[in-house]
Amino acid sequence: MFPLLLAAVYTHQFTRVILLPGFPAVDSFLDFVLPASLVQSVSFGATEAGTELARDIENGFFDRLRASPCMRLPLLLGRLGGAVVVAAVKGVLIIAIFLLFGAEIAGGPAAAVVLVVAAVLLVIAIGGLGQMLAIFTGSQEAVNATFPLVFTSIFMSSAFFPTNLMSGWFREVAEANPVTWIIDPVRRLILEGWSWADVGQALVVPLVISVATVTMAVVALNRKLSSS
Amino acid sequence: MSAVTVDHSTDLRFAGMVASAICGRGMRRIVARPTLIMPVLLMPLIFVVSFTGAFGSLTRVEGYGTDNVFNWMAVYAAMQGAVFAGVGGASTTAEDIENGFFDRLLLTPGSRVPILVGTMAYSALRSTIPTTGVLLVSALGGLRLPGGPLALVTVYVATAGMASAFCLLGLAVVYRFRTMRSMILIQVCGFSLMFLSTGQVPLHFMNGWLHTVARVNPVTNVLRFARQGFLGDLTWSMTWPGLVALGAMVAVAGSLAAHQLRRLAA
Numbered sequence: 226m227f228p229l230l231l232a233a234v235y236t237h238q239f240t241r242v243i244l245l246p247g248f249p250a251v252d253s254f255l256d257f258v259l260p261a262s263l264v265q266s267v268s269f270g271a272t273e274a275g276t277e278l279a280r281d282i283e284n285g286f287f288d289r290l291r292a293s294p295c296m297r298l299p300l301l302l303g304r305l306g307g308a309v310v311v312a313a314v315k316g317v318l319i320i321a322i323f324l325l326f327g328a329e330i331a332g333g334p335a336a337a338v339v340l341v342v343a344a345v346l347l348v349i350a351i352g353g354l355g356q357m358l359a360i361f362t363g364s365q366e367a368v369n370a371t372f373p374l375v376f377t378s379i380f381m382s383s384a385f386f387p388t389n390l391m392s393g394w395f396r397e398v399a400e401a402n403p404v405t406w407i408i409d410p411v412r413r414l415i416l417e418g419w420s421w422a423d424v425g426q427a428l429v430v431p432l433v434i435s436v437a438t439v440t441m442a443v444v445a446l447n448r449k450l451s452s453s
Numbered sequence: 454m455s456a457v458t459v460d461h462s463t464d465l466r467f468a469g470m471v472a473s474a475i476c477g478r479g480m481r482r483i484v485a486r487p488t489l490i491m492p493v494l495l496m497p498l499i500f501v502v503s504f505t506g507a508f509g510s511l512t513r514v515e516g517y518g519t520d521n522v523f524n525w526m527a528v529y530a531a532m533q534g535a536v537f538a539g540v541g542g543a544s545t546t547a548e549d550i551e552n553g554f555f556d557r558l559l560l561t562p563g564s565r566v567p568i569l570v571g572t573m574a575y576s577a578l579r580s581t582i583p584t585t586g587v588l589l590v591s592a593l594g595g596l597r598l599p600g601g602p603l604a605l606v607t608v609y610v611a612t613a614g615m616a617s618a619f620c621l622l623g624l625a626v627v628y629r630f631r632t633m634r635s636m637i638l639i640q641v642c643g644f645s646l647m648f649l650s651t652g653q654v655p656l657h658f659m660n661g662w663l664h665t666v667a668r669v670n671p672v673t674n675v676l677r678f679a680r681q682g683f684l685g686d687l688t689w690s691m692t693w694p695g696l697v698a699l700g701a702m703v704a705v706a707g708s709l710a711a712h713q714l715r716r717l718a719a
Contacts, residue, residue: 230645237663238654241514373495380503386510395506 228265229322232258235385247389249416255328260411261384263319263344264404267312268375271348274304275355275368282363297450301442305352312348316341332414339424340411346431347407351375353438360445378404383412406430468567475571479545480578490582493541497534497583498590501526505594508653518655524599524683527591528608528676529652534583535612536619536643540636542576543623547633565714569707572624573617580616584609596683604682607692611679614699615672619643621706628713646672671698 232255239254251257278301281287290300320330320337330336355368362368381395382404388396399405407430410423483490504526512520519525549555558568588596588608598604623639649663650672659667667673678695681687 227641227644230648234648234663237661238659240660241658242511245510245513373492373499377499377503380499380507386507390510391506392509393506395502395509399506 227269228262228319231265232262232323245390247387249387249412251416252329253327255323255326256415257412258385259320259323259328259330259415260340260408261379262323263316263340263411264347264384264408265379266315266319267344267348268351268379269372270311270315271308271351272355272368272371272375273311274308274352275357275359275371276365277304278356279359279363279365279368282359283365291450297446298443301356301439301446304356305349305439308348308352309345312345313341316344328415330415331418333419336414336419339414339427343407343411343427343431346428346435349435350431350438353435353440353442356442357438357445360442360449378402383408403430403434464563467563468570471561471563471567472571472574475568476574476578479542479572479575482545483579483582489541490579493534493537493579494583494586496537497530497587500533501530501587501590501594504530504653505591511654514658516655516657519684521595521597523591523594523596525680526653527587527596528611528680528683529647530591531584531587531608531612532615532652532672532676532679533644533647534587535580535615536647537640538580538583538612539576539616539619539621540623540639540643542572542579542616542620543627543639544633544636545575546572546624547627547631547636550627550631551633559718565718566711569621569624569710569714573620573707576616576620577613580612581609584612598682599685600682600687603687607682607687607695608679611675611695611699614703615675618699618702618706621703621710625706625709625713628710628717631717646670651676671702674698 235258236253236255242248243251243254243257249257278287281290287300291297320340324330330340332339351371355371358368358371359365382399382402384404388399388405391399407427410420410426413420413423414427501523505522508526509522511517511525512522517525546555549558559565588605600607619639622642623636626635626638629635649666650670651659651667652672656664656667656673674694675698676695677691678698681691
């Protein structure tokens with residue numbers, strides 16, 4: 226609900242802002258903020274896979290799972306799978322609500338699918354990070370501490386304002402932020418239309434990050450298993 | 454006659470002692486476990502850095518009210534911090550209820566009002582930490598005080614008032630549901646009220662339903678009161694509506710909390 230509230234508020238309070246020179250050509254701030262709401266919505270629940278794993282480690286259930294004669298990798302991937310399904314449903318709902326309130330996706334239905342897939346990949350990336358932390362610390366509190374990190378990453382990106390209208394060190398941070406690298410091509414698909422280059426960037430960036438974080442989680446799990 | 458007077462003054466002194474002991478206990482917890490205050494301090498700092506960085510070019514839109522984005526956003530971030538501080542104060546009571554300490558507190562003789570006053574005072578005092586943090590970071594970013602030092606007084610009064618109101622509202626919920634998890638209700642309520650106000654842009658920038666909601670939102674009056682010294686001189690016409698809004702929020706939340714506490718103690 227919070228990302229939707231934020232989108233509704235920003236759409237009605239930034240009506241004059243979209244007229245600023247340098248702001249992308251949009252009919253309404255609603256079109257501009259759609260990718261931000263999508264990313265925000267899926268990201269807030271993305272650490273759940275890590276939190277659940279940490280809870281299982283804390284209460285000893287994970288040790289019982291480890292003792293069972295099964296492969297270790299599905300223990301991680303299974304939880305990520307749950308997060309992926311939730312993120313995909315959230316993504317479809319967010320886009321449907323935005324369309325209902327008048328948002329337009331210039332890239333068409335195919336671009337909407339890219340939006341959802343990019344969001345799902347981002348969830349895997351954040352979920353993998355949460356699982357790695359859960360394995361290293363075994364603490365729900367430590368995994369929950371990633372929430373401010375996710376929150377800050379979104380606000381210190383191009384999610385709510387174009388980076389060309391920012392200035393100073395904040396602009397440099399926003400431009401170097403991987404969230405910006407995901408949001409900018411997704412936004413172009415919404416505002417400008419279909420482009421294979423944008424599709425590539427929108428999918429490859431979160432894919433690379435998710436492969437990296439899930440690999441790190443698997444390595445952490447293997448180390449934990451070999452040390453115990 | 455004299456005996457009655459002595460009884461009243463003794464009661465008042467006792468009530469004052471209980472309230473200050475509760476307030477002092479909360480502050481000692483922060484000293485003993487400084488990590489408790491970190492989220493309350495960090496979130497408004499993240500807000501002031503994010504909002505001033507991302508929305509800095511708002512000052513280029515005609516009619517924004519200031520050419521320095523810190524002068525607009527610092528007060529808003531401080532108020533967000535105050536809401537967190539207030540909810541955090543009520544969370545301390547939730548923790549006491551969950552671990553049984555509150556039941557022992559209710560066994561003490563005398564009025565229950567000092568329990569409310571003490572927790573509220575703790576929250577108000579706690580709110581000075583994020584407020585100071587936000588003002589210091591904003592000063593580094595270029596915050597100016599066209600209204601002079603009185604501008605700082607209005608911010609501290611407003612944030613202490615907001616922390617008190619949200620602490621009392623939080624207490625009403627905690628006394629009713631008796632769990633820490635129930636605090637999320639007040640957190641969401643506070644967050645939404647802040648976003649549905651003139652936190653980031655002036656009222657005349659808004660349109661549609663948001664304009665209507667922000668106009669009747671009491672937080673808008675509190676923000677106007679707290680922000681005036683950062684946009685120009687302080688005036689009585691900007692001051693009294695803010696003080697009335699704060700007073701009304703504290704009175705309503707206080708009544709709810711007192712009612713729920715009476716039910717809990719019965």
